[in-house]
Amino acid sequence: MASSPAVKDAVSNQNNSNQSTQQPLQHVAKRLEKFKTTIFTQMSSLAIKHGAINLGQGFPNFDGPEFVKEAAIQAIKDGKSQYARGYGVPDFSSAIAERFKKDTGLVVDPEKEITVTSGCTEAIAATMLGLINPGDEVILFAPFYDSYEATLSMAGAKIKCITLRPPDFSVPIDELKSAITQDTRAVLINTPHNPTGKMFTREELSTIASLCIENDVLVFTDEVYDKLAFEMDHISMASLPGMYERTVTLNSLGKTFSLTGWKIGWAIAPPHLTWGVRQAHSFLTFATSTPMQWAAAVALRAPESYYDELKRDYMAKKEILVEGLKAVGFKVFPSSGTYFVVVDHTPFSLENDVAFCEYLIKEVGVVAIPTSVFYLNPEDGKNLVRFTFCKDEGTLRAAVDRMKEKLKRK
Amino acid sequence: MEQKLSSAAKTFTPSPIQELSHLAQRSNAINLAEGFPDFPAPSHLKNAAISAINSDFNQYRHVQGICDHLANIMKEMHGLDFDPRTDMAICCGQTEAFAAAVFAIIDQGDEVVLFDPSYETYEGCIRMAGGIPVYVALEPPHWTLDPERFINSLTARTKAVILNRLTNMKWHSPHNPTGKVFTKDELETIAGACRRRDCIAITDEVYEHITYDNMKHISLASLPGMQERTIITSSLSKTFSVTGWRVGWAIAPAFFASAIRNIHVKITDSAPAPFQEAALTALRSPPEYFEKLRREYESKRDYIVQMIEGIGFQIKFKPRGAFFLFAELPENYLLSDVEYVKELIKQAGVVAVPGCGFFHTTLSTEKLSQVGCRYQKRYVRFAFCKSSATLAAAAQKLAELSDAMGCDIGGKNA
Numbered sequence: 001m002a003s004s005p006a007v008k009d010a011v012s013n014q015n016n017s018n019q020s021t022q023q024p025l026q027h028v029a030k031r032l033e034k035f036k037t038t039i040f041t042q043m044s045s046l047a048i049k050h051g052a053i054n055l056g057q058g059f060p061n062f063d064g065p066e067f068v069k070e071a072a073i074q075a076i077k078d079g080k081s082q083y084a085r086g087y088g089v090p091d092f093s094s095a096i097a098e099r100f101k102k103d104t105g106l107v108v109d110p111e112k113e114i115t116v117t118s119g120c121t122e123a124i125a126a127t128m129l130g131l132i133n134p135g136d137e138v139i140l141f142a143p144f145y146d147s148y149e150a151t152l153s154m155a156g157a158k159i160k161c162i163t164l165r166p167p168d169f170s171v172p173i174d175e176l177k178s179a180i181t182q183d184t185r186a187v188l189i190n191t192p193h194n195p196t197g198k199m200f201t202r203e204e205l206s207t208i209a210s211l212c213i214e215n216d217v218l219v220f221t222d223e224v225y226d227k228l229a230f231e232m233d234h235i236s237m238a239s240l241p242g243m244y245e246r247t248v249t250l251n252s253l254g255k256t257f258s259l260t261g262w263k264i265g266w267a268i269a270p271p272h273l274t275w276g277v278r279q280a281h282s283f284l285t286f287a288t289s290t291p292m293q294w295a296a297a298v299a300l301r302a303p304e305s306y307y308d309e310l311k312r313d314y315m316a317k318k319e320i321l322v323e324g325l326k327a328v329g330f331k332v333f334p335s336s337g338t339y340f341v342v343v344d345h346t347p348f349s350l351e352n353d354v355a356f357c358e359y360l361i362k363e364v365g366v367v368a369i370p371t372s373v374f375y376l377n378p379e380d381g382k383n384l385v386r387f388t389f390c391k392d393e394g395t396l397r398a399a400v401d402r403m404k405e406k407l408k409r410k
Numbered sequence: 411m412e413q414k415l416s417s418a419a420k421t422f423t424p425s426p427i428q429e430l431s432h433l434a435q436r437s438n439a440i441n442l443a444e445g446f447p448d449f450p451a452p453s454h455l456k457n458a459a460i461s462a463i464n465s466d467f468n469q470y471r472h473v474q475g476i477c478d479h480l481a482n483i484m485k486e487m488h489g490l491d492f493d494p495r496t497d498m499a500i501c502c503g504q505t506e507a508f509a510a511a512v513f514a515i516i517d518q519g520d521e522v523v524l525f526d527p528s529y530e531t532y533e534g535c536i537r538m539a540g541g542i543p544v545y546v547a548l549e550p551p552h553w554t555l556d557p558e559r560f561i562n563s564l565t566a567r568t569k570a571v572i573l574n575r576l577t578n579m580k581w582h583s584p585h586n587p588t589g590k591v592f593t594k595d596e597l598e599t600i601a602g603a604c605r606r607r608d609c610i611a612i613t614d615e616v617y618e619h620i621t622y623d624n625m626k627h628i629s630l631a632s633l634p635g636m637q638e639r640t641i642i643t644s645s646l647s648k649t650f651s652v653t654g655w656r657v658g659w660a661i662a663p664a665f666f667a668s669a670i671r672n673i674h675v676k677i678t679d680s681a682p683a684p685f686q687e688a689a690l691t692a693l694r695s696p697p698e699y700f701e702k703l704r705r706e707y708e709s710k711r712d713y714i715v716q717m718i719e720g721i722g723f724q725i726k727f728k729p730r731g732a733f734f735l736f737a738e739l740p741e742n743y744l745l746s747d748v749e750y751v752k753e754l755i756k757q758a759g760v761v762a763v764p765g766c767g768f769f770h771t772t773l774s775t776e777k778l779s780q781v782g783c784r785y786q787k788r789y790v791r792f793a794f795c796k797s798s799a800t801l802a803a804a805a806q807k808l809a810e811l812s813d814a815m816g817c818d819i820g821g822k823n824a
Contacts (some may be wrong), residue, residue: 029517029539029669038675063466072684073460081456082446083653118502118656118678125677129538134518150676154513156540261469261683263502263656283534286505289682290654291459 038146039373043357047367053399055321056357056367058194058340060390064259065299065306072262072295084290087278088116088266095297096266100249103226104239112271115278116288120224120252120265121147123277126284127220127248127267128155130276136185141171143374143381145194145222160184161376166333166344166384169198173207180211186218189237192225195371195386196342197335199232209240218273219247224265227256227307230315231336238268245270248277253296255339256310258390262292314339314389317396321389324400329409339390342371344383347409352382360385364406366399430751434761440804442714442792443761445734446653449797452699455650455692462687470679473686476500479693480659484642487618488632496664499671500686502678504616504645504658507670509535510677511612511641511660514669516541520569525555527587527736527768527789529614532572541569545770550785551726551738553590557599564607571600573613573630587736587768587791589729591625601633610666611636615644616658617732619700622708625730638663641670646685648732648795649703650692655685707733707794710801714794717805723790733795736765739788746787758811760804765789 043056054061063069087093093110101107108114117123124147132138134156140148142163152159162175180187187208191200200208212219219237226234238247252265267277322341325332331344350356353370360366372381389396434441441448450456477494484490492498501507508531516522518540524532526545533543546563549556573592592600604611611630618627631640645658658681660670680686714735715725722740729735739750747764754760769786794801 029513029515057470059469061469064468069463069468072463076456076459079450081451081652081654082448083444118506118682121679122502122677134540147676147679150673154539154673154676156518259468261467261471261680263678263680263682279534280538283531283538284506284509284677285502285656286531287503287654287656289502289656289685292682 039370043361043367043369046358046361050361050365052361052365052367053395053402054367055387055389055391055396055399056369058388058390059254059260060258061395062258062392064257065302067302068257068259068295068299071298072291075291075294080290080294082290083287084116084293086282086287088114088288089290089293089297092116092293092297092300095300096268099300100268103234104236106236106239106244108268109271113268113274115267115269115274115281116293117265117267117281118285118288119254119263120222120250122263122281122285123250123252123265123267124148124220124222125151125154126277126281127250128152128157128280129284130278130280131218131220131248131273132157132185137183138185139179139187140376141189141193142376143195143371143384144188145190146373148188148190149376157185159376163375163380164193164196164198166342168334169193169196171200171204171207176207177211180208180215180217182215184215184217186220187212188220188222190222192223192229192234192337194225194338195340195369195374196333197338197340199229199234199336201232202235205235205237205240209237209243212246213242217246219243220250221247222250224250224252224255225338226251227310228314228339229337230311230318231334234337246273248273253292253299256307257296257299262296263289264292264296317389317391317393320393320396320400321387324396324403325387328400328403328407340386340388342384342386345385346383348407349409353385357385360403360407365402430748430755430761430764433752434755437755437759439755439759439761440800440807441761442794442796442800442804443763445793445795446647447651447795447797448800449651451652452650454695455652455688458688458691459655459684462684465687467684467687469683471683471686472500472680473683473690475690476657476659476686476693479690480661483693484629484661487627488629490629490632490637492661493664497661497667499660499667499674500681501658501660501670501674502681503647503656504614504643505531506656506674506678507643507645507658507660508532508612508614509538510670510674511643511662511666512536512539512541513673513677514666515610515612515641516569519567521565521567523560523563523568523571524770525572525574526770527553527765528572528574528770530767532574532614533770542567543770544568547769548588548590553588553727555592555596555599560599561603564603564609568607568609570610570612571604573600573611587734587763587765587789588727589732589734589736590727591621591627591730594628597628597630597633601630601636604639605635609639611640613640613642615642616648618644619649619703620707620733621704621731622711622728623730627731641666646689646692649700650695651795652685652692655682655688657681657685657689710794710796710798711735713801713805714792717801717808718792720805721808721811733793735792735794736789737792738785739790747790748787750790758807760807762793763791765791 093114097110128151132155138157139160142161221237238244238249248269254260335341345356357370368385368387371384372378375381477498481492481494512535516539520541522536522541526547536543631637641662647653723737751764
């Protein structure tokens, strides 16, 4: 059995210290080949060491809104610190349904069609484990958020990957048509898309939809950035004709309300699919943080003005970063949504994305994320790195200044 | 579309407990079923959480200080040395710590030994990971471990033994209710087998601070040769009456802990940030806090034992830990545990949990099937993690019932 990098270090220590102890390596499950220490952690450690400005990790350096924090505090004071109903506090499930109706026009039953989870990460894990059998074929679009591959391997799925390519990361339709077959169990879509900022168009979604209907395929959509849609309207696959009955829509509180540490997410799906998600969820975490759910219900009932202001703020931040990156000499790809932007770093003549990011931290004092980690084949991402603009404007300007000063084309 | 469910999900069916809890809700009954407190969390803890929220501890975090405190506690309580930098994973409750541990070590076809009666979540988790649960029945009325039965359950495919040392809970589904604490001899039997067969043990120690009659909680990991092969899971929930905060952990040798962390990161990424911060306050609680916890729960235990004896139950086994009383139905009651609980709701307005859901039949209990599994329908679980007012109200209602019905609930014959 091949050893995964994370285990190797520990094992070599073990070997040195005690030859007579039985090898513990065989105890660790085979699935762990896919579970390595993440690039985010590695880059963050390096960043701290060099005092670099972190535009790598995708969480804000500013706090969430007062009215939501107050609601959580009130819930704690009101004694709401015991187990919530496993699949969600009823009032919160209702709030999710209300918001979903505003966003998509779809009416869902909060009792039967909504599952609350510890963040969207858990919603993804529960969906994979509850609805995917070992050997099932699942289609992913690369680059993809790192937990997709990991949880699919936990479920024993066969992964088929379709790569989205610069400059506009559009869906290669011919490749898609030959990829989705009778053997396909599910397609996983992330829109707005991390790391590229691409948003799936209505045409793309319709094409995927008809292929899924034709071949009886499920769709799982990760829509955590749906409120950070700048260049076009966000479209939920579930709202397309014939799609609700085969779609699991995943979302969370963290990105919209700058409370990424609260771990409040959810899955919306028709009852027969929700059943599977709930079963897996009940064994993964059983229940989700109670006071935060009460606060999340308040958050989701925020007036439209909250969302308008959120967009305005982020668009201003985006402009600072994008203009700055262009001025420095990156090739910047258009990002329609999320708080990420992907750039081509090759004008700076470093070997690949990891080398560039290390250089950027050590010599310039700014953190970006190498995108090769988001691909099944790392070679596909070696020219690209991802910056985030979920930081206060001062931080963004400081980062841009550092890059203007120290990052020179070679 | 039902074929779209994973095969693991399809095997799970709704429990009869669900129906009973609906009945209970409709009747507005006193709830001695749910295994979580109806009294508030300690105020110093609530204040710590509120302060964390106000101080902007609201983004993804890993609070290393929790690991430092846990290392100290493990040293003090069990004499065990763990490295806080490498030997721990902070998770969303003990549930997630356990799930991550199972996914870290269980491959398709691995057998996992569990002691019956037990918490149903363990099985679900094991199956999801492709493992095969193998139940070893503990012997009523004291739920003792039969070493021979245990040894016979082990095969070449046995990967792990789950030690649900003390009872566990999940309010809407059945679980180990007995309040048994494994004796040193029983632990040595288990440890010996694990060492000889190179098995891993996963322990669930969520009730580690709730033990009675001066019983000391012994961690399996403290036995010879066990620290290197034991994964300890626990949480804040029961010790600090914050079952809704979802902060738990796994403690294990570095290579296990690292694997568990890597899996946890892909399941939830991190535990709720403000509650991780508040966990620092919790884990720094002085010895007096734990003393008081024990004392108060012990007096509740004594109170409920008396209460339930008063309505005709024979309590042959007083719980030694956790906050459940698993009591055998009165001899003259001929119907099942489910029937009894239904009647208790209707006639007394008190809810409890029928014990049948905690028992599982398995290949290795042939002896049991000869004797008959009748005892599996003869137990009812009462929770006593309730305020004095709630317990007193329940006592009142049950006293009225006894007076009215003469200790013979239902009054019906089979």
